[in-house]
Amino acid sequence: MQAFTKLTGIAAPLPKANVDTDQIIPARFLKSISRTGFGKNLFANFRYREDGSENPDFVLNQEPYRKAEILIAFENFGCGSSREHAPWALLDFGIRCVIAPDFADIFHNNSFKNGVLPVRLPREVCEQLMEDARMGGNARLTVDLEREVVVRPNGEEIPFKIDPLRRHLLLNGLDDIGQTLQHASAIDAYEAKRKASQPWLAGG
Amino acid sequence: MSGQKPRTLFDKIWDAHVVETLPDGTALLYIDLHLTHEVTTPQAFDGLRQAGRKVRRPEATLAVIDHNIATDASRYTGIEDPESRVQVETLERNVQEFGVPFIPLLDQRQGIVHVIGPELGRSLPGMTIVCGDSHTSTHGAMGALAFGIGTSEVEHVLATQTLLQKPARNMQVLVEGNLALGCTAKDIVLAIIGKIGTAGGTGHVIEFAGDAIRALDMAGRMTVCNMSIEGGARAGMVAPDQTTYDYVRTRPMAPKGEALERAIEYWKTLPTDAGAHFDKVVKLAAHEIAPQVTWGTSPEDVLPITGIVPNPEEAADEARREQMRRKMQYMGLQPGQRLQDLKVDVVFVGSCTNSRIEDIRAAAAVARGRKVAEGVRAMVVPGSGLVKAQAEEEGLDRILQEAGFEWREAGCSMCLGMNPDKLTPGQRCASTSNRNFEGRQGPGGRTHLLSPAMAAAAAIAGHLADVRDFQPQQAQ
Numbered sequence: 001m002q003a004f005t006k007l008t009g010i011a012a013p014l015p016k017a018n019v020d021t022d023q024i025i026p027a028r029f030l031k032s033i034s035r036t037g038f039g040k041n042l043f044a045n046f047r048y049r050e051d052g053s054e055n056p057d058f059v060l061n062q063e064p065y066r067k068a069e070i071l072i073a074f075e076n077f078g079c080g081s082s083r084e085h086a087p088w089a090l091l092d093f094g095i096r097c098v099i100a101p102d103f104a105d106i107f108h109n110n111s112f113k114n115g116v117l118p119v120r121l122p123r124e125v126c127e128q129l130m131e132d133a134r135m136g137g138n139a140r141l142t143v144d145l146e147r148e149v150v151v152r153p154n155g156e157e158i159p160f161k162i163d164p165l166r167r168h169l170l171l172n173g174l175d176d177i178g179q180t181l182q183h184a185s186a187i188d189a190y191e192a193k194r195k196a197s198q199p200w201l202a203g204g
Numbered sequence: 205m206s207g208q209k210p211r212t213l214f215d216k217i218w219d220a221h222v223v224e225t226l227p228d229g230t231a232l233l234y235i236d237l238h239l240t241h242e243v244t245t246p247q248a249f250d251g252l253r254q255a256g257r258k259v260r261r262p263e264a265t266l267a268v269i270d271h272n273i274a275t276d277a278s279r280y281t282g283i284e285d286p287e288s289r290v291q292v293e294t295l296e297r298n299v300q301e302f303g304v305p306f307i308p309l310l311d312q313r314q315g316i317v318h319v320i321g322p323e324l325g326r327s328l329p330g331m332t333i334v335c336g337d338s339h340t341s342t343h344g345a346m347g348a349l350a351f352g353i354g355t356s357e358v359e360h361v362l363a364t365q366t367l368l369q370k371p372a373r374n375m376q377v378l379v380e381g382n383l384a385l386g387c388t389a390k391d392i393v394l395a396i397i398g399k400i401g402t403a404g405g406t407g408h409v410i411e412f413a414g415d416a417i418r419a420l421d422m423a424g425r426m427t428v429c430n431m432s433i434e435g436g437a438r439a440g441m442v443a444p445d446q447t448t449y450d451y452v453r454t455r456p457m458a459p460k461g462e463a464l465e466r467a468i469e470y471w472k473t474l475p476t477d478a479g480a481h482f483d484k485v486v487k488l489a490a491h492e493i494a495p496q497v498t499w500g501t502s503p504e505d506v507l508p509i510t511g512i513v514p515n516p517e518e519a520a521d522e523a524r525r526e527q528m529r530r531k532m533q534y535m536g537l538q539p540g541q542r543l544q545d546l547k548v549d550v551v552f553v554g555s556c557t558n559s560r561i562e563d564i565r566a567a568a569a570v571a572r573g574r575k576v577a578e579g580v581r582a583m584v585v586p587g588s589g590l591v592k593a594q595a596e597e598e599g600l601d602r603i604l605q606e607a608g609f610e611w612r613e614a615g616c617s618m619c620l621g622m623n624p625d626k627l628t629p630g631q632r633c634a635s636t637s638n639r640n641f642e643g644r645q646g647p648g649g650r651t652h653l654l655s656p657a658m659a660a661a662a663a664i665a666g667h668l669a670d671v672r673d674f675q676p677q678q679a680q
Contacts (some may be wrong), residue, residue, distance in 0.1 A: 015523070016527070017523075017527065018502055019403055020502075020639075020641045022620075022639065022641040022642070022643060022644050023641065023642060023643070026621065026622050026643050026647070027271075027622035027644075028272055028621055028622050028626075030243050030271075030622060031243075031272065031285075031287035031288055031290075031291050031622070032287065032291075033246035033247065033250070033290060033291055033294050034246075034247065035247050045642060045643045045647055048628060050647070050648070057305075061363035074523075075291075075403060076402060076403040076406070077438065079403065079436060080338065080433075080639060081337070081338045081352075081620075081639075082244065082336060082337055082338040082340075082352035082353060082354055083243075083244065083354070084244065084247075084336075084354035084355040084356060087354075094680060102403065102406065104403070104406065104436060105406060105407065105438050106352055106354060106438070107354065108340060109353075109354060109357065110354035110355075110356065110357075113354065113356035113357070114356065115358075125549040150589065162638070163370070164228050165226065165228050165230050165368075176360065176368055177255070177257070177359065177360050177363050177364060179368075180232060180360065180363075180364045180366060181363070181364060183223065183224055183232055183366075186223050186232070186261075187223055187232075187364065187365065187366060188222045188235070190223040190234055191234075191365075192236070198330075198467070198470065199330075199463060199466070200463040200464070200466065200467045201236055201328075203263060204237075204263040204264055204305075204326070204457075
């Protein structure tokens with residue numbers, strides 16, 4: 001996983017609540033067996049018309065947002081399915097940070113595992129950042145995970161909080177399977193105990 | 205009691221599965237059962253391969269194909285779509301390479317992963333169950349802690365049989381009283397989501413309780429738990445009771461004999477203790493729930509079938525007004541329209557929410573002796589090959605086909621638009637599935653969520669209809 005430390009980039013405004021994972025990446029594009037290549041179908045139902053041409057009204061089809069690295073949205077971002085293809089599609093497009101008032105749990109989890117940082121900030125703050133984002137290329141945002149602040153184009157710093165373990169993994173780009181395997185003997189011990197207390201689970 | 209703090213069903217299952225607690229409070233949680241399907245696993249197996257890792261407990265894993273496949277006879281001649289075929293073949297190769305138990309496509313036990321887990325007796329009370337699929341919450345109906353995970357977590361469970369998890373908060377949804385005639389588990393859960401909203405359960409595990417939940421059979425409890433995720437919850441659960449034990453007894457892969465009796469003894473200790481703390485409690489009166497149907501593009505946009513399409517101009521603020529206008533435009537609706545006047549093009553009875561034998565019986569009871577309205581395509585897709593066989597033994601396939609319904613093979617089908625069963629742009633569908641998101645059943649498709657009986661009523665009427673107007677009829 002690519003580490004996330006500090007990012008300065010263009011933020012795209014997506015002033016919607018309940019952006020679900022079927023919007024982020026519709027199910028018909030989940031057939032690839034790789035983790036990459038989903039970016040071209042990110043928000044496909046909004047980005048493309050029925051004939052496959054680009055919809056010029058959608059924010060990611062407009063300059064400078066084609067190069068957006070940050071997305072600003074409203075409540076309950078990422079609700080719906082557990083598909084990790086959602087953060088994979090964001091990442092493949094180039095978006096490494098989503099800022100919203102809150103996130104659906106599974107999407108929130110999945111993002112951290114892929115070096116995409118979900119930042120929770122109050123609705124009023126997201127509305128301010130949405131205005132900043134609307135200023136386009138002249139208004140870059142900085143998201144600093146080390147210091148846990150978002151820096152607005154006017155220099156104002158907005159603090160946010162990330163769970164310490166997740167922050168550590170993300171700052172260092174660590175794979176948590178390796179971390180868990182350090183506890184292998186505890187898992188062995190748990191399994192032995194369980195076999196004795198719940199023998200009906202031993203076979204499977 | 206030994207003076208221990210009263211605990212909820214969730215607390216007890218959680219505590220019993222903590223392998224270790226890390227200094228920041230994150231738990232290394234043991235996973236008893238890992239269900240897998242073709243869509244969310246290829247990258248996980250690939251990750252194992254690249255790191256030279258094995259599946260830690262293949263016997264605690266079960267794989268099945270459900271999302272990609274056709275539900276007509278074409279499945280017997282191979283998968284037409286090349287990408288779908290590669291995904292299915294990849295799973296077939298992976299289960300062989302890693303020694304994971306697998307139910308092949310043409311096995312009679314094949315079906316939707318959330319139907320076959322309980323049906324085969326793999327999903328049991330007290331277990332932790334995960335799957336790379338948000339509707340894993342379904343298995344909570346067994347009295348298990350069951351939740352959906354992403355592909356990175358699938359890989360983590362394959363490699364370690366554990367997950368790194370922060371404890372969830374406890375939420376109780378109490379549904380008291382008796383359901384009115386014509387109302388079902390689906391109406392209960394839609395009414396709950398209408399009340400709490402799609403983010404109402406975020407960060408929480410919901411325990412569904414109260415005598416209306418107790419009165420549900422296992423299929424009904426699965427329908428309710430299935431849609432917990434639509435209320436934003438991490439998981440939904442129902443405490444195990446006699447209904448659960450009687451169900452488990454008849455399952456082919458469940459423990460038998462003395463092992464089962466010992467298990468039941470343990471399962472009886474799981475229900476929430478009197479006085480246990482819930483962070484949030486929501487109450488509904490069952491008799492106030494009318495048959496429900498969604499009008500918008502979020503499961504929380506739900507109304508009684510007697511309702512009318514709401515007016516965006518009456519919403520609280522401009523952001524909401526704008527959002528509602530967008531929903532109305534997408535759904536092709538006008539404020540003030542009667543929901544019962546909405547003509548449907550397609551009716552879909554199926555999905556992990558409503559494709560069990562009880563659901564098919566409910567649809568057939570309405571269809572019996574009646575005809576699907578002209579111009580309506582109505583399909584019934586059983587949740588598994590075993591459900592299909594049972595329905596055929598009961599003659600339900602004949603009743604449904606005589607009425608004009610298509611009788612199909614098991615799979616996810618028209619729930620999610622990633623196999624040949626899809627809506628075309630602008631088509632309106634009465635669907636027993638779980639999500640009415642834009643494009644969920646196919647780009648431009650318009651979904652109204654409802655119960656199997658309500659879906660059958662819509663198929664007969666040709667428009668959304670109140671199932672209470674449909675008295676059972678004898679076959680002609």
